[in-house]
Amino acid sequence: MDRHNVSVQQQVNQWLELERQGLNKAQQQALNRWLGESRAHQTAYQESKQVEQLLSQFSGQEIAQLERPAKDSKLKSKTTQRYFAMAACFALFALSFFGYQTWFFQINEDTFHASYQSTRGELRNISLPDQSRLTLDAKTSLAIDFDGGRRSNKLLSGRVLFDVASDKSRPFVISAGSTKITVLGTRFSVDKKANSVRVVVDHGRVHVQNQNQQIALTKGQMAVVDSDGIVKTEFDPNLNLVDAFKQGRLVFDNAPLNEAFEEFKRHHAISYTLTAQSTEQLVISGTFLASELESFLNLLPHVLPVEVKEYNNHIVIVDSQ
Template sequence: GRRRHVVLPDGSGLLLDAASSVAVHFTAERRRIELERGAARFDVRHDAARPFEVRTPGAAMTALGTSFSVDRLSGAAELRVFSGHVQMAAEGQPPRVVPGRQWALFDGRAIAGGSFDPAAHADWQDDWLDAEAMRLGFAIERLGRYSAVPIRLEEPALSSRTFSGRFRLDEPRQSLALIGALFGLQPRERADGIYLVAA
């Protein structure tokens, strides 16, 4: 998969991750982006008269002029703020998310996800999967964006198990093998994709 840089009609910048898509809805009063799948980073041009809103199922994030990323996953989304402030519309959210903070959104409920150094942070934009108590299912989804064939868990019940580590996104098979080893699993190729199965 490839990333794409897009300049939006208002001059804001958008970086789309591999296998990601958005729908853009700009009017004279509002700027709204629907993150349909995958992940995107937004470098928003300030316009106090027209709020910039990003929506995923169960959450909405509004910024006036800022830099932040949103990663849409099955039943969840992850917000990271690099500069400026982002207001979330989700149950349990803080009034504003400040730079260096990340939040996970599960079924419309916001959960603090810790802090990071925005200047030194490497993530999908730099070909890295940085996992800190990440669910195995989310890691499989993220690696799948970079794989030519689908990646799946043979036993879906394992998807909620968590792990931490740093893995290359541009080497999805190698990273899958390393992550699988943490759980006693190994990748197996089948006709319909690569499965992570018991070793």
């Protein structure tokens, strides 16, 4: 690596450290200007972010297990070295093939393109050039495409809390499957599930539409959009449905049991089976910590007519009647 590349990488490392601490408005603008100065800056930043994401897939225990065999014997040392060589080759391939899947680039003040993903159990806070702020829940994928006339977002999966800065000349639009949400400036969350989309409004006015309907939501209202249409309801503000996930809480209000398990899957490497049609029709209400899956499983037989069986990381729910 020549002296210029070393200097660029050092700057990238400084920006990444500032990001981990949380960029303020001036720092975010400075980072965007720095990225716009050259393609080399963009490439170095994107590759470093991808490496950081790859490394985040390994726990401290896994890293320790990889390091430990190297001390046991020459044979194991060679095996470990071979493993790391293969991992390094895969990382380089991933960088070349997937390196631009998580990226952002700003051409001018209005034009901004980005792609963000979060992993299992991860929350990501993002500041956008228009001063909007986003929080991605775990297992979420979001693509952004801003121009001079519209601020477009595509929610591919997961849940996002949007705190949208007002800009009357550029509506803020989120597409989640066939559902479209349009605002000018407000705070709300959008949760894209397998067969539905849920929109919950904290304040402001939000327009929700599908192929056949269009409704407006205001503070304290929510909508569920599925194949049957759009259903609008009101919720108790004390439930904090909009941003409970930011505090690691899962709030269920007559939620189908399978939806509750899908929420926990965002934070735990599990699978589950509901063995009878009756269990699929059960609903649950309450607030649970996302980190305390075991407590949730222990509670289920006390509030629902079910039995819980666990096989490694697979959970089976059976009818107790």
